[in-house]
Amino acid sequence: MQSHEVDYEIFGNDMQVVEVELDRGETIIAEAGAMNWMEDDITFEAKMGDGSSPEGGLMGKLIGAGKRALSGESLFLTHFTNHNSNKRKVAFAAPYPGHIIPVDLSEIGGVLTCQKDAFLCAALGTELDIAFSRKLGAGFFGGEGFILQSLRGDGMAFIHAGGSVIKKELNNEIIRVDTGCLVAFTAGVQYDIEMTKGLKSMFFGGEGLFLATLQGTGTVYLQSLPFSKLADRIIAQVPRSGN
Numbered sequence: 001m002q003s004h005e006v007d008y009e010i011f012g013n014d015m016q017v018v019e020v021e022l023d024r025g026e027t028i029i030a031e032a033g034a035m036n037w038m039e040d041d042i043t044f045e046a047k048m049g050d051g052s053s054p055e056g057g058l059m060g061k062l063i064g065a066g067k068r069a070l071s072g073e074s075l076f077l078t079h080f081t082n083h084n085s086n087k088r089k090v091a092f093a094a095p096y097p098g099h100i101i102p103v104d105l106s107e108i109g110g111v112l113t114c115q116k117d118a119f120l121c122a123a124l125g126t127e128l129d130i131a132f133s134r135k136l137g138a139g140f141f142g143g144e145g146f147i148l149q150s151l152r153g154d155g156m157a158f159i160h161a162g163g164s165v166i167k168k169e170l171n172n173e174i175i176r177v178d179t180g181c182l183v184a185f186t187a188g189v190q191y192d193i194e195m196t197k198g199l200k201s202m203f204f205g206g207e208g209l210f211l212a213t214l215q216g217t218g219t220v221y222l223q224s225l226p227f228s229k230l231a232d233r234i235i236a237q238v239p240r241s242g243n
Contacts, residue, residue, distance in 0.1 A: 003125030003155025004028070008102065016100045018158050019091040020121070022082035027051070028090065029077045030121035036091040041084035046076040052127040052153070079124065092121045094160035096227050101165060101183070106154040108219065113191070114159050114184035116149045117227075123155035148191070159184055163225025174215045180226035188218035 006028055007021040017036055020028050029050055038044070082088040094100060100120060103112055113131055122128075131150040151157045161183045168175060170189060185191065192213045214220050 003105070003123040003153045006123045006156055008156065008158075010100055010102065014099070015093070015097050016160075017091050017093040018100050018102070018120070019089050021087050021089050022080070023087055024082055024085050027079050027081040027124035028121055029079050029124055029126065030092050031119060032076060032078055033095070034092040034120055035078065035080070036093045038080065038090035039088040042080055042082050042088050042090050044078050044080045047079050048076055050077055050122075050126060050128045051079060051124055077128070092158070094120060096162060096230070098160055098162040098223065098225070099165045101159050101161060101221060103151075103157045103159065103184075104155075105151065105157055109187045110152055110154060111187045112151045112157065112159075112184055113148050113186075113189075114151065114221075115182060116147045118159040118161065118183050119149055119151065120158045120160050122151060122153070122157035125155055126151055126153035126157055159221075161221065161223035162227050162230065163223055166222040166224065168220040168222065170214065170217055170220060172217050174213060175220065176211045176213050177222060178226075179210060179212045180228050181222050181224070182212050182214070183221040183223045185214060185220045186218040189214050189216040189220060 004022075004026045006026060009019050009021075011017045011019065022028065022042065032046065035044070080090045105112060105126065116130065119128065127150075129150050129152070131148045151159075165183070176194070179193070182191075192215075193210050194213050195210055
């Protein structure tokens with residue numbers, strides 16, 4: 001299914017909002033609760049599945065919903081559609097401070113692999129699926145990097161990252177990162193998990209037991225402040241009394 005063509009504008013610096021402009025009949029899909037505002041004549045409906053394969057039937061939708069449930073995401077995606085003959089706008093924002101990354105899937109080979117909670121919204125026709133790492137070790141020990149999500153299509157998709165966004169271009173190179181700092185990568189980049197070397201570094205280094213290894217040729221997006229790290233710091237400072 002060819003993706004709907006949508007125009008957009010991103011507002012803000014560290015707590016960004018993306019406003020998407022829809023022509024009549026155009027639809028954008030988004031994670032539940034991501035919408036901030038929408039103009040009149042735009043309707044929304046929670047649907048099981050991304051709508052990329054309308055002919056897939058109930059079984060295909062159930063399988064897709066089951067995969068999303070396995071990744072810890074909502075069973076449903078919200079579909080926003082413009083029913084007016086004039087252009088109408090709808091806006092989406094990330095659930096925590098950071099930046100929104102617009103990606104034209106047609107310009108990167110049609111596939112983007114990202115953290116399961118990085119997806120914000122995308123043009124209808126974009127296929128969302130979960131992508132397990134090929135190696136067992138990445139599955140059991142990857143932490144935030146265990147379940148990755150793949151976005152496939154030829155339209156615009158929007159993902160979000162915590163803190164600052166760093167874009168790395170690999171040319172048959174290797175980069176090792178904290179699993180939580182990985183946001184997304186394009187086709188041509190292979191992903192795996194490796195254990196930290198040395199018992200001292202493993203238990204006292206403060207960098208975690210495992211690192212994500214990215215190797216190949218393509219684009220890698222990193223975030224400076226994963227939400228998991230921010231949450232850990234907040235929890236550590238919360239006063240505890242009794243239970």
